[in-house]
Amino acid sequence: MEYLDAAARPSGSIDNEAKEMRKVIFGSSLGTAFEWYDFFVFGTLAAILGPLFFSKELGETGAFLAGLATYGAGLVLRPFGSLLFGKMGDIAGRKTTFMITMALMGVSTAGVGLLPTYEQAGIIAPILLVILRCLQGLALGGEYGGAATYVAEHAAPGRRGYATGWIQICATVGFFLSLVIVLSCQTALGPEQFKAWGWRIPFLISVGLFGVSMYIRSQLNESPVFMKMKAAGHLTKSPIKDSFGNWENMKVVLLALFGAVAGSGIIWYTGQFYALIFLQKSLKMEFGTAYILVSIALAMATPFFVIFGWLSDVIGRKKIMMFVFLLAAVTYVPIFQGLTHYGNPALERAIATSPVTVASNECSIRAFSGPQTDCEKVKEFLNTASVPHTLVAKSGPGVTTKIGNKVVEGLDVAGLKAAIKSAQYPEKALDSEINKPMVVLLLFILVMYVCMGYGPLAALLVELFPTRIRYSSISMPYHIGTGYFGGFMLYFATLITTSTGDIYAGLYYPIVIAVLSLIVGLFWLPETKDFDVSR
Structure with a gap:
């Protein structure tokens, strides 16, 4: 499919291409959002799942940390999934591969909803939970690179940031969807019934989401850039070796990891997941109140993923990302102090x-x-x-x-x-004392940082690597950066906070990573917005 010289082509051809592009974006984005929902519903329920699947001898804090560590187990497998499915995507094709990853994600997520608890099965319960969590991570490891590559290879030059901005929305939409469904179930059943058995419903709902996603993606065509290279016989037979055994490409992988993805990943988890945990665990805000406030902020800010993706087509990917790394490093502590001031003044x-x-x-x-x-x-x-x-x-x-x-x-x-x-330490945040508009505003700012870091990211990654090894090369730095640096932020920040007793001490972990990405990206990461993705 060719998008150049649009003025020279019949209007019907242009209309058909625009229709096809909308279909590509919708199908890829919706499927990816559902996969992120499957992955994030576990993190959304981490505070509930910890005590259910781990021994009471660990204590409340220990069980919560164990739940976060289990969440992290899925993160560990993401880079391995990127190797397995990245190779498949560069050899067999983009579409076939992310159909397989979706099936694996759907089955493993539904499986979590059927597991026995520690009280019912003893040590076998957390073992099975970790296994299914690892399968989720393996599946997600192959999803993002395929979706981002697929959309970018369909997009016209000068529109890749905008087009892939829709893919960048998916993680937050998946997180938002997990919040809404969990909150709806908890409200309908009540806290006690939800903790007893209702927590299973959000996992089992993934069966329906899986069916919808598979149908939509089955209607899509393979990437035109991939098909062109395949027809020319230029596909690689060893994408992993060519991606990571070639020092010239490996240097770019490392630059992408430390100069872009690590910082964006840490901002994503801090601005959404950790903010939710902070409201509940540190500020003692009611479950429902915290979920509603975070959901409002997410709904308000989410369109800015596409806006910042579009803006990166105009002014460049690098400027936006480096600016938000600096903002995060300077303002995280004051913003979270503000959440305390307005969320629990007592x-x-x-x-x-x-x-x-x-x-x-x-x-x-x-x-x-x-x-x-x-x-x-x-x-x-x-x-x-x-x-x-x-x-x-x-x-x-x-x-x-x-x-x-x-x-x-x-x-x-x-x-x-x-x-x-x-000493008048409050047992919980009193609803009458919460300044909800200001809390939402601060949460909105945190999610805006996420949009600034993530909006341009997919386009930047696609543009950094050649077509024949793009799927593999994108997936590895992305899943190490977001999975290891970003995802483990929840565990390490909570561990630092509970160990020191300082509710803001955990923020120094994301601040250090943001500064690292700022330095590496500012001095060594190239601007990519005008790179040719068909090379």
Whole structure:
């Protein structure tokens, strides 16, 4: 399909090509959005799934971290999926490959909804959960590169940012869809029934989404750029070797990873998933309230994926992405402090008037086990109660907790509760005190950062690599950057926050990654908007 010299072609031909392009964008985007829904519904329910699938001996914080680690298991497999399906996509074709990835995703997601819990099956429950989560990651590893490549190879020069901007919407649409469905189920069933069995419904709904997606994608044609290269006999027989065994191409892969994808991935997870976790875990906002506020912000900001994709066709991909990396590094802490100020002002007042310190030399970081020492048990109590605190050294054994002007020695739960209540630390964010418009505004800004980082990304990646190894070359840096750097942000930021007691300390993880991408991208990443994708 040729898009050049449009003025010289009959208007009917142009109309047909425009219709075909809309069909390509719609089919690819809708299918990808449903796959992201399947992947993200697990993360949306992480706070509920942790206690259901892991031993109570881990404690609330340990079970939540275990749930996040299981979410991370899917992220680990994404690059391996990119190798497997990237090779298939460069040899067998774009369309065939992402039809297979969709089938694998649909089956594994529905499987999660049928699993027994830890209470019902013991250790077999988390084992099966991790296996299905890994299959999800494997499937998603082959999805994005195929969809982005497929759309970009159909798009006209000067329109690739706009066209692939629709693909960039998909992850957020999938996340938004997971929020809406989870919230609807929870509201309809009530908190108790939802935790007992209703959590299965969002996973089982994927069966219907899978059927719709498969039908729509079956109507699409193969990429014209791929077909042209295949007809000319120029396809590679070893795309993995040509992508990663060739140092010239491998340098571009590394630049894409560290100069673009890592920063964009970290911004995506911070602005959407971590913001949701922060509202619920740190600010003690009600489940439904947090979901509604985040959903409103997502709905308001999502069209800007396409807008920033279009803008990157005009001014370039690199300028927009480097600017948002700088914005994120400078403003993340103030924005999340603002969420506390407007989302739970009582907590902010208590932190200011009655700071909490835990003095001990017996606190260790335990990522996958419950608290052992009195110090660790005190910190577990404070983390569960969402009471920020500072850990300081103490000469001698034991633990001493100071809450405002009250001192509590040892593991005195009753004393801790009384001191926290006296210091007026809130048990939850009061709905009457939440400044909802301002919270939505701050969340909107965070999602706008996501749009700025992600809107131009697919076009940039497609333009960096030649057609014969494009699927493989795109998929690996994308899934390492978004999966490892971005996805594990939830786990590491939460671990840092619960270990230090500082609810903002976890933000230094995304800030460091954003600065890394800013430096690498600014000095070494090329501008790609005028590159020829048919090469």
